[in-house]
Amino acid sequence: MKSITLTVALLVITSTALFAQNIKGSDTCLPLSQKAAENFMRANPSTTVTVTGGGSGVGISALVAGTTDIAQSSRKIKFDERRKMQQNGKTVIEVIAAYDALAIVVHPQNKVNNLTREQLEGIFTGRIRNWKDVGGDDMRIVPYARETSSGTYEFFREIVLRNRNYMSGIMSLPATGAVIQSVSQTRGAIAYVGLAYLNKKVKAIHVSYDHGDTYIAPAIANAENRTYPIVRPLFYYYSARSEAIVKPFFDYLFSVEGQKIVLDLGFVPVN
Secondary structure (H helix, E strand, O other): OHHHHHHHHHHHHHHHHHOEEEEEEOOOOHHHHHHHHHHHHHHOOOOEEEEEEEOHHHHHHHHHHOOOOEEEEOOOOOHHHHHHHHHOOOOEEEEEEEEEEEEEEEOOOOOOOEEEHHHHHHHHHOOOOEHHHHOOOOOEOEEEEEOOOOHHHHHHHHHOOOOOOOOOOOEEEOOHHHHHHHHHHOOOEEEEEEHHHOOOOOEEOEEEOOOOOOOEOOOHHHHHOOOOOOEEEEEEEEEHHHHHHHHHHHHHHOOHHHHHHHHHOOOEOOO
C-alpha cells in the first residue's frame, strides 16, 4: 500500500511540474511574454508561467544552466552559447515570435526630427558630440545605451554602428524603462528602444538608410512592409527536452488571440 501511495504522489508531482514554466531574458520581449503568460494562465488555471527580464544574454545563460525553460531574446543565439547547450547534451530550438522596430528616441523638446544612419553612427561612437552638427541647438549630445548583456545593445551595434564600438564612457542603462525615463529628463539625450516602449515622454526620430534621401518613422506599418530600416526578429529559445512543457504556451502565442497581443503591444505579428 505504501508503494502505491508513493507512486501516486510522484505522479502528482510530475503532473504539477508539467504545468509550471519559467521565461527569462530580453527586456524588449518582456511585455509580450508577460501579457501572453497572463492570458494563457487565465485560460489554463492549473498552469503557472513566471516571466522575468534581465537581458537576452541573461536569459540564454539561464537556459544553458537549466534554470529557465524559455529564453526570450532580441538577438540570435551565439555560436558559443549553442555549443554550451550541446555540451550539456541539449538541442536548442529557436522560435521567432514577432518582429520589432528599434526606435531612436530623443527629448520631446529636441527640434531634430531626422537622422541618417551615418549620423547615428557618429553620435554613438563619439565622433558627433553637439546637436548643432546635425541641425539642432547648440547643446551637448548625451547618448544612452543598454548594458552589454542586452540583445538590443548588440543589435544596434551591428545594424546601426556597423560593428564599430560605442564611444568610451557611454552611459549604459539596465532596462528599457530606465532608458525612457533618462531620455525624458535630459534635453540632450538620445537612445534606442523597442517600438512597444514608445510613449509621449520621448520623441521618435525618422531614420534614413539612403544618405538622407528618405526618412522613415518607426511604426508598425513601416516595420511590417520593411520600409523602416531597423527591424529585427524577437526570438524564444528552449531545449528540445522541454518540448512537452512549453508547447501549450507557444500554441497560444501563435494563435489568433496570441498574435493579436503581439500587434496590440506594438510588435509585428509573424502570422
